[in-house]
Ligand SMILES: Nc1ncnc2c1ncn2[C@@H]1O[C@H](COP(=O)(O)OP(=O)(O)OP(=O)(O)O)[C@@H](O)[C@H]1O
């Protein structure tokens with residue numbers, strides 16, 4: 001589903017954020033991306049969302065070589081990849097309903113389908129009763145769940161999340177990660193960046209470690225679930 | 229729970245459904261654009277006021293010039309010839325000449341102003357009563373004022389008429405009253421041109437004003453644009469609300485311009501009416517007319533749209549998610 005082959009990324013005038021990274025994630029798999037601050041986790045996810053382009057190497061997502069996607073086609077590619085952000089990136093001047101409905105409006109889903117699907121997505125994250133609330137009226141954890149509802153409402157085959165539990169306490173973090181697991185169970189391929197090792201162990205999913213832009217070989221990362 | 233069938237779901241949607249969703253979104257964006265005008269009333273008012281004034285100035289000026297042109301076209305039919313006779317011609321000879329002229333094919337009527345009458349008129353109007361009486365004998369000639377028939381009123385025909393009268397031995401000088409009319413019309417044509425050039429400049433100003441307003445708005449909604457792009461919004465989708473917003477500014481400015489022109493005409497109606505009555509004419513100012521109002525609104529929309537296009541083309545591309 002996701003395949004990185006010898007991918008490097010060097011920012012303008014910066015160090016190599018990613019160096020020669022190769023790995024693959026199978027269809028329907030759930031994988032954590034871990035590593036210390038500055039390891040290149042966000043960079044890797046940005047390459048997947050076509051926010052950044054690699055300096056070298058090849059990325060194939062859902063059968064498409066990202067190098068072959070021109071600017072005009074980027075929106076259509078992005079509709080296949082749901083993204084969850086650490087800072088939620090909700091629109092604060094609109095109620096929860098409108099925030100969650102945004103991807104549907106963007107992709108031109110018939111408007112009479114929208115309320116039902118928004119309802120289903122909000123129910124999934126347990127926030128159906130907050131439909132009319134503004135984001136500021138929600139707790140951080142609730143905002144994060146709204147962000148997740150928005151990321152999955154258009155049923156993307158792939159979901160990526162960058163530190164989705166960065167601001168949450170351990171219990172809420174576990175809940176959010178568990179939500180990702182449930183989404184994975186219905187067939188979405190999930191890739192989550194997190195440096196919360198304890199949590200990742202507790203969830204028992206496969207993980208990929210990065211250190212200073214390099215992939216850490218699984219035998220060194222000290223976990224039987226790890227792999228590349 | 230979201231199902232796995234996203235691709236299939238997408239294909240199963242008919243073209244009609246997609247079109248309806250598309251049109252619905254257009255309608256929604258259009259309405260939201262209007263409600264957004266009310267969100268910052270003062271800023272909106274100032275932008276709309278500037279657009280309104282910029283459109284009202286040339287529109288009002290054009291209305292006035294067109295009124296003047298209409299008026300002067302009406303006068304064309306009343307082009308007159310004045311035959312100034314030699315002072316040596318006797319009163320009886322003047323009457324005789326008048327009969328002769330009246331018989332001419334191109335002449336509708338002849339009015340005789342005798343030398344004495346000319347003098348009396350002049351004395352009355354000028355107040356040079358004493359000075360003139362000092363002169364002893366009347367220096368003013370008799371005048372025949374000729375109203376040509378409508379067929380002979382065209383500039384060429386009137387000129388031919390004037391030439392044939394100038395050849396008469398009793399006639400000292402022929403003056404065609406169309407001369408000043410032609411000059412007036414030339415001046416009006418020039419004014420018309422001038423107003424159009426100013427209109428072009430003001431139209432450019434409107435485009436820049438709307439462009440700048442939309443640029444600020446793009447800046448204000450940066451976060452929203454970034455998020456929308458990340459969620460797969462096309463450039464067209466992101467552009468649309470700004471284009472509609474610009475068009476709303478334009479059409480609202482157009483309506484304001486219309487109102488301003490109406491007010492201006494109402495204020496001028498009184499003085500114009502008095503002036504017209506002085507000339508015992510039934511002239512009254514005509515307004516923009518349906519065409520004029522439509523032109524005003526359409527130019528508002530087009531200029532607003534164009535202004536936001538420029539802003540959007542310049543600034544939207546630069547906003548990319550990071
Ligand atoms: N836009 C950028 N321009 C230049 N250098 C950048 C840019 N973004 C990231 N970097 C550099 O790339 C490296 C990897 O950054 P990245 O954000 O991918 O790390 P990370 O693993 O997400 O860290 P964290 O856990 O702190 O979020 C860092 O050294 C960072 O300074």
Ligand SMILES: [Mg+2]
Pocket residue numbers: 041042043162163
């Ligand atoms: Mg990061």
